[in-house]
Each structure stands twice: as structure tokens, then as C-alpha cells.
Amino acid sequence: MNAPVSAIEQLHLELPDLDWITDPNRVARLSQDFSWFSPILKRQLADKRADTVVRPRNEDEIRRLVGACARHRVPVTVRGGGTGNYGQAIPLQGGVVLDMSGYNAFLWARPGVGRAQAGIRLADFDREARPSGWELRCIPSTFRSATLGGLFGGGFGGAGSINYGPLAAPGNVLGVRAMTIEPEPRIVELRGAEALLMHHRYGTNGLVLEIEVGLAPAHSWLEAIVSFDSFDRALAFADAVTAAPGIVKKEVCFLASPIPDYLTSLADHLPSGCHAVLLLVAEFSESTLLELVPAHGGSVTYRKTAAEVQASNRTLVEYTWNHTTLNALKIDKSLTYLQSAFTPGRHLEQVRQMEKLLGGEVLMHAEFQRSMAGETTCSALQLVRYTSEERLDEIIAIYRANGVRINNPHVYTLEGGKAGGVIAPEVIDMKKRFDPQGLLNPGKMQAWPAGA
Amino acid sequence: MNAPVSAIEQLHLELPDLDWITDPNRVARLSQDFSWFSPILKRQLADKRADTVVRPRNEDEIRRLVGACARHRVPVTVRGGGTGNYGQAIPLQGGVVLDMSGYNAFLWARPGVGRAQAGIRLADFDREARPSGWELRCIPSTFRSATLGGLFGGGFGGAGSINYGPLAAPGNVLGVRAMTIEPEPRIVELRGAEALLMHHRYGTNGLVLEIEVGLAPAHSWLEAIVSFDSFDRALAFADAVTAAPGIVKKEVCFLASPIPDYLTSLADHLPSGCHAVLLLVAEFSESTLLELVPAHGGSVTYRKTAAEVQASNRTLVEYTWNHTTLNALKIDKSLTYLQSAFTPGRHLEQVRQMEKLLGGEVLMHAEFQRSMAGETTCSALQLVRYTSEERLDEIIAIYRANGVRINNPHVYTLEGGKAGGVIAPEVIDMKKRFDPQGLLNPGKMQAWPAGA
Numbered sequence: 001m002n003a004p005v006s007a008i009e010q011l012h013l014e015l016p017d018l019d020w021i022t023d024p025n026r027v028a029r030l031s032q033d034f035s036w037f038s039p040i041l042k043r044q045l046a047d048k049r050a051d052t053v054v055r056p057r058n059e060d061e062i063r064r065l066v067g068a069c070a071r072h073r074v075p076v077t078v079r080g081g082g083t084g085n086y087g088q089a090i091p092l093q094g095g096v097v098l099d100m101s102g103y104n105a106f107l108w109a110r111p112g113v114g115r116a117q118a119g120i121r122l123a124d125f126d127r128e129a130r131p132s133g134w135e136l137r138c139i140p141s142t143f144r145s146a147t148l149g150g151l152f153g154g155g156f157g158g159a160g161s162i163n164y165g166p167l168a169a170p171g172n173v174l175g176v177r178a179m180t181i182e183p184e185p186r187i188v189e190l191r192g193a194e195a196l197l198m199h200h201r202y203g204t205n206g207l208v209l210e211i212e213v214g215l216a217p218a219h220s221w222l223e224a225i226v227s228f229d230s231f232d233r234a235l236a237f238a239d240a241v242t243a244a245p246g247i248v249k250k251e252v253c254f255l256a257s258p259i260p261d262y263l264t265s266l267a268d269h270l271p272s273g274c275h276a277v278l279l280l281v282a283e284f285s286e287s288t289l290l291e292l293v294p295a296h297g298g299s300v301t302y303r304k305t306a307a308e309v310q311a312s313n314r315t316l317v318e319y320t321w322n323h324t325t326l327n328a329l330k331i332d333k334s335l336t337y338l339q340s341a342f343t344p345g346r347h348l349e350q351v352r353q354m355e356k357l358l359g360g361e362v363l364m365h366a367e368f369q370r371s372m373a374g375e376t377t378c379s380a381l382q383l384v385r386y387t388s389e390e391r392l393d394e395i396i397a398i399y400r401a402n403g404v405r406i407n408n409p410h411v412y413t414l415e416g417g418k419a420g421g422v423i424a425p426e427v428i429d430m431k432k433r434f435d436p437q438g439l440l441n442p443g444k445m446q447a448w449p450a451g452a
Numbered sequence: 453m454n455a456p457v458s459a460i461e462q463l464h465l466e467l468p469d470l471d472w473i474t475d476p477n478r479v480a481r482l483s484q485d486f487s488w489f490s491p492i493l494k495r496q497l498a499d500k501r502a503d504t505v506v507r508p509r510n511e512d513e514i515r516r517l518v519g520a521c522a523r524h525r526v527p528v529t530v531r532g533g534g535t536g537n538y539g540q541a542i543p544l545q546g547g548v549v550l551d552m553s554g555y556n557a558f559l560w561a562r563p564g565v566g567r568a569q570a571g572i573r574l575a576d577f578d579r580e581a582r583p584s585g586w587e588l589r590c591i592p593s594t595f596r597s598a599t600l601g602g603l604f605g606g607g608f609g610g611a612g613s614i615n616y617g618p619l620a621a622p623g624n625v626l627g628v629r630a631m632t633i634e635p636e637p638r639i640v641e642l643r644g645a646e647a648l649l650m651h652h653r654y655g656t657n658g659l660v661l662e663i664e665v666g667l668a669p670a671h672s673w674l675e676a677i678v679s680f681d682s683f684d685r686a687l688a689f690a691d692a693v694t695a696a697p698g699i700v701k702k703e704v705c706f707l708a709s710p711i712p713d714y715l716t717s718l719a720d721h722l723p724s725g726c727h728a729v730l731l732l733v734a735e736f737s738e739s740t741l742l743e744l745v746p747a748h749g750g751s752v753t754y755r756k757t758a759a760e761v762q763a764s765n766r767t768l769v770e771y772t773w774n775h776t777t778l779n780a781l782k783i784d785k786s787l788t789y790l791q792s793a794f795t796p797g798r799h800l801e802q803v804r805q806m807e808k809l810l811g812g813e814v815l816m817h818a819e820f821q822r823s824m825a826g827e828t829t830c831s832a833l834q835l836v837r838y839t840s841e842e843r844l845d846e847i848i849a850i851y852r853a854n855g856v857r858i859n860n861p862h863v864y865t866l867e868g869g870k871a872g873g874v875i876a877p878e879v880i881d882m883k884k885r886f887d888p889q890g891l892l893n894p895g896k897m898q899a900w901p902a903g904a
Binding site for chain 1: 626822828
């Protein structure tokens with residue numbers, strides 16, 4: 001009768017009114033994300049499980065949950081839509097998964113700025129903001145299920161980064177409301193550069209409750225596919241549309257052959273073997289776009305007005321960024337992918353060079369965007385015909401030897417990804433301040449606490 | 453009684469109902485523009501006079517006037533607000549000045565696109581468009597008096613080119629309605645690239661009646677001055693604001709010491725001897741801008757909200773672009789100016805190099821913008837302490853020797869300016885098509901008709 005209870009059981013006893021999820025299948029599902037895109041992460045992370053999942057409905061529930069976890073020293077892993085690809089939402093040492101999807105109120109939109117609770121889905125945010133003429137500056141291809149908190153905590157940017165750069169570019173995130181992980185949690189509003197210290201840290205250095213973001217004018221976006229016979233001409237077209245300052249756009253995605261062949265639901269619009277550029281441009285820029293198409297030897301093989309897109313509930317955004325990978329994986333399970341950042345100004349040359357060196361094994365998919373410094377460039381989410389970890393490492397080494405930066409998506413630690421092995425001291429200071437006990441998904445940020 | 457009448461007299465007799473201006477003082481004034489910024493053009497053009505000026509009120513009046521001019525072989529020089537600096541509106545061989553300022557109806561604005569008659573003042577266009585949430589993509593500092601037709605026919609861009617590049621970038625002008633200069637004038641709608649063949653040809657290859665332009669979202673623009681002790685830090689700040697993709701902006705103007713000292717009406721906001729950056733940023737980007745200021749060692753010495761700007765009727769736009777020159781000339785009549793386009797990516801280095809070589813004699817004024825190819829760069833409208841034509845030529849030669857392009861504003865022919873000596877064959881074809889008799893300000897485009 002007086003058998004010792006576990007810390008998890010104590011949480012359940014102390015906070016019976018919270019929305020706990022304990023069904024093992026649901027806990028297992030809510031302990032995973034889309035890191036299975038990587039055969040390496042799949043092997044490393046497939047058995048990771050939370051002990052329990054909780055889905056708070058308001059700030060008070062979050063505060064009580066976090067306070068109890070701190071008192072009982074239970075790890076906390078924050079989860080949004082679970083669309084991350086590096087195990088951002090996977091608890092490495094069990095504990096509680098804090099599913100933020102129920103904490104999802106849209107708070108307000110003013111000209112150029114909006115604010116919502118972290119668990120709001122990006123599609124819901126945009127639906128709330130658009131009547132006032134504004135929308136999110138950048139959305140990942142997972143916008144239907146991904147949350148604002150997930151984008152902030154583990155995302156890069158997406159469609160719209162062609163104008164505003166990555167989410168990390170100053171001005172795209174204006175502030176966050178964050179909670180400390182302590183027995184008596186404190187709540188702090190962080191603004192500007194300080195708020196960005198919690199960006200892309202996978203929820204390891206603070207629990208983000210609300211996010212205030214810069215918004216973009218919500219234009220009526222025309223969606224189009226332009227198909228080409230030639231890799232080089234398709235690439236040059238994508239770059240020209242991106243660079244053209246008078247063409248208002250949201251997305252330019254270059255898919256080299258044979259990637260378009262994997263997009264079977266668009267097969268009617270993608271001639272077999274073609275190279276394709278998927279585009280979102282403002283409807284008022286269509287005539288200017290169309291002048292560029294014949295000049296580059298392309299053909300428009302798909303065209304939907306904004307109204308048609310809305311009525312069909314199908315958007316080309318869900319064929320870009322990592323949805324390209326998802327769609328290809330549905331057809332060919334042996335594929336995986338890489339992520340690389342090309343050098344602005346040399347980006348076309350580098351893309352062509354990598355195609356020359358690795359074409360056939362690495363299938364080129366480039367997303368055009370502005371860099372942090374505002375330069376026109378592209379990054380890639382190349383598909384890779386996976387054979388072994390060793391060969392994947394060789395491919396990465398070939399990229400690096402050619403001056404291309406690889407943001408390795410086959411590593412689950414914060415250090416292993418974009419951070420390039422080193423976490424900035426300010427980020428670690430933020431972790432000390434917001435998570436002094438090191439309870440936020442221990443093992444994810446290896447620099448703190450030491451030896452975790 | 454039957455003394456032969458001149459062609460001009462015949463025009464007056466045939467079209468007595470037109471609004472003719474014959475008072476010699478008014479004709480003299482309406483035969484001049486702002487080319488007096490250049491001591492060379494002032495000397496070359498000061499005595500140029502139309503024989504008469506006409507101010508049509510509708511298309512029918514324009515058609516009848518043009519038809520009569522063609523029949524009587526009278527030169528026609530089209531004039532907007534007369535704010536050009538290369539004698540764009542100055543009749544080289546007399547004839548009729550066609551003052552378009554009465555042909556000024558705003559036609560319509562739709563999302564991203566607007567259309568008006570050529571004689572509309574840019575300020576009036578924006579006043580009409582803004583209630584629908586849109587405004588012109590770029591305006592010169594002369595927007596109060598300059599016309600849309602003048603901007604198209606003789607302008608470059610201006611505030612807003614930091615986003616959309618020059619007016620010549622595809623998408624900024626979508627179409628024009630133009631009239632041929634023939635006994636029976638024809639009216640043609642030109643779209644896209646074809647319309648641009650009449651851009652910046654000083655009205656020499658077609659009479660533009662209406663212009664359809666791409667519009668920009670009309671944000672509430674905050675106006676600010678940031679002052680610096682250091683040339684290099686002010687320049688770096690201006691570049692950083694320009695490049696930052698998350699800061700929504702309309703204007704970034706760098707004025708090296710001693711230029712701010714010439715802006716006497718802003719003296720309270722410009723510490724003596726300072727280097728200054730004049731800015732228009734969206735109000736919602738202010739907090740992000742302010743994070744950059746201390747990082748570059750600057751101080752905000754002027755700040756007005758959009759509402760304050762509107763209430764005061766003073767805008768910093770009227771201290772930028774060639775209004776910088778105008779303001780300085782009011783203080784020091786010995787000044788003149790140059791125009792140069794720096795190389796994107798090397799632009800800061802080139803600005804610093806030219807300051808090192810010519811500082812004190814050439815006063816640096818750089819306007820940040822996107823290039824035709826979408827790159828972040830700057831051009832300059834440097835002030836020059838004028839001594840002689842020979843020295844001005846030497847300065848131009850020094851710039852060119854350092855790889856900087858000079859768009860010489862001391863030459864009045866089309867060939868001598870940005871065209872760099874050569875007029876594209878398509879432009880000449882357009883002239884043959886729209887002005888087969890060569891009546892549009894003969895002498896301005898020297899390539900056609902041959903020997904004019």
C-alpha cells in the first residue's frame with residue numbers, strides 16, 4: 001500500500017486535473033517526430049519514449065506542470081506539431097512530453113506584427129491574420145500541422161524566406177514570452193536579439209509560451225510550375241525570378257530531374273524526366289513572370305490562381321522544402337536527404353558543380369531565398385540514394401571539399417546540426433537562466449549541464 | 453495682309469481652343485528644367501526656348517495638337533513637372549513644348565497595380581492610391597511636383613528602389629498607352645518589356661499618355677536620422693540596414709560630412725560635422741532598427757512617426773536623392789554633383805576608396821538600393837566642389853579608373869548619359885515606329901534621324 005511511487009506517478013497524483021496522455025501507443029507516437037527521414041536518426045531515436053505526455057490548456061496548467069517537474073527533477077521535452085526532422089521533439093531521457101498543441105490562442109495582429117500562443121498551428125495563425133491583410137513572413141511546408149512554437153524552436157523559415165531570409169534574421173521575431181523551469185517558474189518577456197537566443201535551440205534553453213512575429217503583406221499568390229528540358233536553364237530561370245526585384249514572390253523551388261517524377265500527384269503537370277521550378281508569385285506579377293519563361297526555354301505546365309488554390313485545398317508549398325523529401329520517400333523508401341547552404345554569388349556555380357560530381361546519386365533540390373545578410377542565394381535539400389552511413393559521410397565530405405556548407409540533418413544534438421559543434425556562450429547563459437537544473441530534454445544540448 | 457504665317461502661327465490658328473501659353477516669360481520658364489545643377493548644362497541649355505507651350509486637357513486635344521505638329525513638321529518636346537536634371541524637358545530646336553501637367557487623371561488602383569495619365573503628380577498618385585493600401589514602388593525626391601510621365605520618361609527610381617530596384621526592373625512598369633507623332637496619330641498599348649523601350653528616353657521615341665505601374669504596400673513609414681562620428685561606421689550601418697531582410701524599409705541615404713551641415717533646416721538634428729544616415733523604415737521595424745544603432749556607434753537624432761510626418765508636411769525624402777544637391781546648392785552655389793553606380797558586393801570598398809582619393813573635393817552621398825539584378829548596392833549623387841570642366845572630367849576619369857561607373861549628369865544627349873554612347877537598336881526601331889519624322893525634341897537622341 002505504501003510502495004514508493006515514481007516521480008511520474010507523483011506528477012499524476014499532484015496534478016490530476018491536467019490532460020494526461022498515458023496510453024502507451026499514444027505516448028509512443030507523441031514521443032516521435034519526422035526524424036525518420038534519416039535512416040541514421042531512425043535507428044538512433046526509434047526507441048525513445050516519454051514516460052507520459054501532458055497537453056496543457058492554459059498558462060496556469062503549464063506553470064503547475066513545470067513547477068512539479070522541477071521539484072521532482074523530471075525531464076521536460078516540449079513538442080509542437082512533431083514535424084521536426086532532427087528529433088527536436090523526441091525525449092532522449094524519458095520524462096514528460098509537454099505537448100503545446102492545446103495552448104494555441106491567436107492573440108492579435110497589428111500592421112506588420114502578430115502574436116500568438118506557441119501551440120497555434122501556422123495555418124490557423126494565417127487564417128486569423130489574413131482578414132487584416134497580413135500573413136506569416138515564412139512558413140515551412142508543414143504549415144498545416146506545424147506550430148508557431150515549433151517553427152521558432154526548431155525551424156529555419158520556408159516559403160517567404162525568399163523575401164525575409166531565415167526566421168533568425170532580425171525583425172522576423174520581435175519577442176517571446178518564456179517560462180523558467182524551476183520549482184516556482186518565472187515568466188519573462190524577451191525582446192529582439194535576446195528572444196532569438198531561444199530560436200532553433202530545440203526547446204532546450206527555455207519554455208516559450210508566446211511568440212510575436214513580423215508579418216508580411218498577404219498577397220493573392222499565384223501558384224505555377226515551369227518545366228524545362230535543361231538543368232542549367234531551369235536553374236538560371238529560378239535564380240532570375242528570385243533576383244528580379246520587380247517580381248513579388250513567395251517561393252521559388254528548383255527540382256532537378258528525376259525528382260519531379262516522384263511527385264506523382266502532380267504527374268499531369270510534370271512531363272516525365274523534366275526539371276521543374278515551382279513558384280508562388282503575386283498575381284499582379286504574373287505577366288512579368290511570363291516574360292521570363294520563354295526567354296529561359298521553359299513551359300508553364302501548371303497555373304492556379306489564389307482563389308483556385310484555396311478552393312482546391314492543394315498548394316504547391318506542400319511539394320517544396322522538406323515535403324519534396326516526404327513525397328519522394330512515399331515512392332522510394334531507399335532515399336534520404338541532405339541540407340546544404342551555398343555561397344551567395346557562387347550558389348549557381350556550386351549547384352552545377354555538385355550536380356556534375358554527384359548527379360544520379362544526389363538529386364538536386366534547391367530552395368531560393370535571401371541570406372541573413374540579405375543576399376540572393378539558395379540552399380538545398382538534396383535527395384540522396386542512400387547506401388550506407390559511410391557513403392553519406394563521403395558525400396558530405398565532397399560537398400565540404402567544394403566549399404559548400406552542410407547542415408547535417410542526420411545528427412540529433414544541437415551541437416551536431418547548424419551550430420557546427422559550438423554553442424554560443426550567450427545561448428548557454430540563457431539555458432543557465434531558464435533551465436538551471438538542465439531538465440529541458442537532457443542530452444539534446446550537450447554543452448550544458450556538463451556531462452549530461 | 454497675306455504675309456506668310458509661320459508653322460507655329462498656323463498651329464495657333466488651326467487649334468484656337470487649346471490652352472496655349474505664349475507669354476515669353478512663361479514660355480522661357482516652361483522651356484527649362486533643373487539641369488542648372490550642372491554648370492556645363494546651364495551654359496549649354498540656358499538659352500533654349502520653345503516657340504510656344506500648350507497644355508492639353510484631354511486625349512483629343514493631344515491628338516489634334518500632335519497631328520497638326522506632324523503636318524507642319526513642328527518639333528514637340530514633352531514636359532512633366534520639369535524636375536529633370538539633364539534637360540529632358542528642354543526643347544533643343546524650339547517648336548512646341550507639350551506640357552502634360554493638365555492631363556493628370558488617376559485611373560485606377562487594384563492590388564499591386566495602378567494606372568494614371570502621364571501628367572499626374574506623383575504625390576497626387578500616392579494620395580489617390582493609399583486609401584486602398586498601396587503606393588508607388590519608388591518616388592524621386594521631387595515627388596511633389598514631378599509627374600508619373602516624367603518619372604517614366606526621364607527618371608531612375610528613388611525612395612523605394614531599395615526594395616524594387618530601378619523603375620526599369622521588370623514588373624515595376626507593366627504597360628503604357630502611347631501615341632505616334634504622325635498627321636493621323638495612332639494610339640498603341642505597349643506591355644512589359646516593350647513598354648520599357650520608352651523608359652528613360654526623355655520622351656524621344658513616343659508620346660506616353662498613360663502609365664500602368666506596379667505598386668507597393670503602403671506602410672506607415674517612420675522617418676529617422678542616425679548620426680555618427682565615423683564615416684566608416686555610418687556607411688556600414690547604412691549597408692547593414694539595407695541588407696537586413698527582416699527590416700522593412702523604403703529609404704537609406706548616407707551623407708558624409710560635411711554634407712549634413714548644408715541641410716540647415718535640419719540643423720537641430722544634425723550635430724555639426726557629423727556623418728548622417730537618413731532612413732524611412734516601417735514603424736513595425738523600428739525596434740529592430742534600434743538594435744542596430746548602438747552596435748554601429750550611432751545616435752538617433754531625429755524620429756518622426758508617419759502621423760507626425762503627415763501632420764508636419766515635412767519628409768526626409770526631400771533631403772535625399774537629388775534634393776540633397778538642391779539643398780546644398782542653396783547654401784553653396786559653387787557645388788555641382790556627379791552620379792555613379794558602384795559594383796554590388798564591392799560597393800562599400802569603392803565608396804571608401806573614392807573618399808580616400810577625393811575626399812574634401814568630392815563629398816560622398818550614397819543612396820542604397822537593389823540593382824536590376826536584385827543585389828544590394830548603392831549609387832552616389834556626390835557633391836563636387838566645382839572648379840572647371842577639365843577638373844570635373846579628371847574626377848570622372850579617376851572614378852572610372854577605379855572601376856566605378858559614372859552616369860554623367862553633365863551631358864544632355866540621350867547617348868551621353870546612362871546609355872553610354874550607344875542606343876539599343878530596339879529603341880531606335882521604336883522611334884522609327886512612333887516618331888517617323890523625328891519631331892520629338894530633335895537633337896536629344898542623336899542616333900535618329902541621322903544627322904539631326
